[in-house]
Amino acid sequence: MAFNFKLRSFRNLSDKLRFIGPGILLAIAAAGESGISEALEIGAHYHFELIWVIILTLIFKFAFTNGIARYTLSTGETIFEGLTKIPGPKNWTVVFITLIFLLEMFAYGGMLLFGAIFIDYYLPGVYFERLIALITLAVILFLLWKNSYERIEIIVVAIAICLFVGIGYCLLGFNLPIESIAAGVIPKVPPGSVLSIMALMGAIGSGLNLLLYTVWLHEKSHGECGPDFFKKYIRYVNLDLLLAFFLVSVITILFMTLGVSGFVVSFIGHGEELSLDAIIVQVLYVLSNVPFGNAFFLIFGYLIMFGAAITGIDGRARAISSVLKSSYSTKFSEMQLYRILILIFAGIIASAVIFGEPSALIHSVSAIASIMFALLGFMVIYLDLKLPDYSRGNRVWLLIMVLGSSAFLFMALMMEGTFIIVGLPLIESLVLLIIPVYIFTKTELFRKCITRRLEIADFIWVILIFAAISVYGAFRGIPTEGIVINAGHVGPMIAGIICGPAAGALTGLAGGVYIFETGGSTALIFAIGTIASGIITGYFTYYWRGNLTYSKGALMVIAAELFCYVAVPLILLKDTAFVADLLRRSFLPMLIANMTGVLIFIYFLKEGKYCIIHKQKSRNNIKFRPGKKDVSLSDDKGKKESQQERL
Missing domain, CATH: 1.20.1740.10 (Amino acid/polyamine transporter I)
Structure with missing residues (x-):
């Protein structure tokens, strides 16, 4: 017993x-x-x-x-x-x-x-x-x-x-x-x-x-x-x-x-x-x-x-x-x-x-x-x-969670003044960049992009529009620790997504030239990185047959930024200590700024219920097909044009 x-x-x-x-x-x-x-x-x-x-x-x-x-x-x-x-x-x-x-x-x-x-x-x-x-x-x-x-x-x-x-x-x-x-x-x-x-x-x-x-x-x-x-x-x-x-x-x-x-x-x-x-x-x-x-x-x-x-x-x-x-x-x-x-x-x-x-x-x-x-x-x-x-x-738990989460959010945003010095200006720049991008998605030129009806003049207009967005994103950069934090890669990346790597490269070239002209020890690195960002997103989109999701969008932005911050300086300078210091000083804010811009653009596409279809015959053009329901696009004469096409 x-x-x-x-x-x-x-x-x-x-x-x-x-x-x-x-x-x-x-x-x-x-x-x-x-x-x-x-x-x-x-x-x-x-x-x-x-x-x-x-x-x-x-x-x-x-x-x-x-x-x-x-x-x-x-x-x-x-x-x-x-x-x-x-x-x-x-x-x-x-x-x-x-x-x-x-x-x-x-x-x-x-x-x-x-x-x-x-x-x-x-x-x-x-x-x-x-x-x-x-x-x-x-x-x-x-x-x-x-x-x-x-x-x-x-x-x-x-x-x-x-x-x-x-x-x-x-x-x-x-x-x-x-x-x-x-x-x-x-x-x-x-x-x-x-x-x-x-x-x-x-x-x-x-x-x-x-x-x-x-x-x-x-x-x-x-x-x-x-x-x-x-x-x-x-x-x-x-x-x-x-x-x-x-x-x-x-x-x-x-x-x-x-x-x-x-x-x-x-x-x-x-x-x-x-x-x-x-x-x-x-x-x-x-x-x-x-x-x-x-x-x-x-x-x-x-x-x-x-x-x-x-x-x-x-x-x-x-x-x-x-x-x-x-x-x-x-x-x-x-x-x-x-x-x-x-x-x-x-x-x-x-x-x-x-x-x-x-x-x-x-x-x-x-x-x-x-x-x-x-x-x-x-x-x-x-x-x-x-x-x-x-x-x-219970209510005590809920009160502690609300007060604690609010206090932690406030402290995190104020930590070291980073949010005030860099975060708010970057948000302002992104808002001013996204507005013209949103307006662009409502234009006939965008319809031509997604229906693969671009002519040479239309292609040039796309380059000019997103080159201006890239230059503005670089112009509105925030100097910190000797580096300018900016959203200059957003323009080339979006151009690469909708028109392919050639458009991304040409768009990035305009932004890269502006960055290079501003001078500085990292000007050449970021100029090359701006060009590369459009090429990388263009090829990623082609590889995925245009089937972009938020996670894929985030992945290709990470790949583009890592190429800019790691591969380019290692090739040019072969200085690992410089690369580590560059990553520490500006990688995260640059990554977040450019990723946010690209993900918002993908959100615009998904809100329009378009799935991106990429034909194997063309590497520089992308076609959007409606999702679950057929979506019609009207031209200036009020005619409707079906987006449905067999693969």
């Missing part, structure tokens, strides 16, 4: 702890961003004055993750499948998040370099930092190749245990300043700390990493869902989340304490820039009084970055592979897609390790990811309102 009772008790405990694990993975993924890259520096600058930011941020991020956990338990889907139901173009949210995930791999290259710096301090002069980072990446690939969630969970739990032991041991060398920590709970904004508060909000508890929790939770639940399942396990999922965010808060405060202790005798001004090397040296000086303190700090600093990288790569690969398998027809299995994705991620990370610099890589994609994370808060609210009553969030 006693044995049976103990067996039942063990089974009950095992059942309750069934969902403990995904939260640990989430905590380690978040710790890689907030544990070292932010908390040490914030502690060095502001001591414990920003503890209140950590508390409020984690409350919101707990509510955010709770919302996506409830969605998974009640529907049996990951949040990524839910995001495909957001109103708008098909799968637009997932495509956009996937793009950000790919860009974030550059930041993971920076994280691995951070980890390599710790090993380099532990074994000075033995290895090169970049070699250590690449070896670490190879080990991660080996561990992920089997696509085993259980293996990853065991590794990350072991890292978490070692992390607590190691940091706790390091802190034995000095007492925790409880009074200072308690005083930091009271909200106040130290002079010059606004940008640090913004950075801390984004880093603490991570941002888009929170979406990965739903992937790991889906693995643990094996897709089970329903009212009974939800009511039985939601409390244990919440316990897992509480454990995760408690772990994040402890790691953050402990690293902040190390940052404070490292500079307690120094006079560091608010906002004064510090290098990671300077912070590490000061912390090592403090820990030199603790036996093996330096070794513990350096080894476990590396382990945090290792854990963040392996969880981040695994979660993103699982998320994207599951969406690709469920939303698109593909001959690959989910396992094959997972392996392809981790190889792609590894390639991006390796390029970042070889050509990049840690701080620049980590902060280069943070602004756009922060904006998307804030918008996702409102999307989670929308999906929550569609859930059954038993799994829907």
Whole structure:
């Protein structure tokens, strides 16, 4: 009897702890961003004055993750499948998040370099930092190749245990300043700390990493869902989340304490820039009084970055592979897609390790990811309102989500003044560019383009119109960091789509000549890139037989911009450091500006219910065929002309 009772008790405990694990993975993924890259520096600058930011941020991020956990338990889907139901173009949210995930791999290259710096301090002069980072990446690939969630969970739990032991041991060398920590709970904004508060909000508890929790939770639940399942396990999922965010808060405060202790005798001004090397040296000086303190700090600093990288790569690969398998027809299995994705991620990370610099890589994609994370808060609210009553969030949850998402959106837009300095002028330029494009779609000349009735004079008019759009987009550029951010590629790209690569090249030539005449160190690069953008979109459209979608439109813009930013400067200058700096300074805003213009044009086409049909005989002409219903176009005499034609 006693044995049976103990067996039942063990089974009950095992059942309750069934969902403990995904939260640990989430905590380690978040710790890689907030544990070292932010908390040490914030502690060095502001001591414990920003503890209140950590508390409020984690409350919101707990509510955010709770919302996506409830969605998974009640529907049996990951949040990524839910995001495909957001109103708008098909799968637009997932495509956009996937793009950000790919860009974030550059930041993971920076994280691995951070980890390599710790090993380099532990074994000075033995290895090169970049070699250590690449070896670490190879080990991660080996561990992920089997696509085993259980293996990853065991590794990350072991890292978490070692992390607590190691940091706790390091802190034995000095007492925790409880009074200072308690005083930091009271909200106040130290002079010059606004940008640090913004950075801390984004880093603490991570941002888009929170979406990965739903992937790991889906693995643990094996897709089970329903009212009974939800009511039985939601409390244990919440316990897992509480454990995760408690772990994040402890790691953050402990690293902040190390940052404070490292500079307690120094006079560091608010906002004064510090290098990671300077912070590490000061912390090592403090820990030199603790036996093996330096070794513990350096080894476990590396382990945090290792854990963040392996969880981040695994979660993103699982998320994207599951969406690709469920939303698109593909001959690959989910396992094959997972392996392809981790190889792609590894390639991006390796390029970042070889050509990049840690701080620049980590902060280069943070602004756009922060904006998307804030918008996702409102999307989670929308999906929550569609859930059954038993799994829907209460009013307190809704209030926290609305206030938190609004605050994050405001902070993201204001971060470093980028939105005000670059974003608003670019939006203004795009609006002024799109208006003539929209008017063009209502003209007889556009009808001739889509019905393949262009004469030489008409072709010349198309070149002139879109050349003017290209020149205006370049003229209205915003100078920043020695580079002019502009939407000058929109004209050649649209000309390439509707009239082929020849039209795109000639249109880009006009914009390229204007850019070249303006002068500057990058004038020739961007002039050639403008010409190439029209050619690339023209050939992409021909390759797809004119069957353009939003995702295909985004893909060909990415290809054109990468050619401009990577291939052209490498061919002309053969300077990889210059390419990395060019990507950091202006790639994202240029990509977003030109992609937005092209996607809006595709929207105009789809609103007109035209599918693009591209005949194999002609490479420079495109025909549009109506979609589900026949659509007639009228000429100036009021006659109707059918668009239906056999392929």
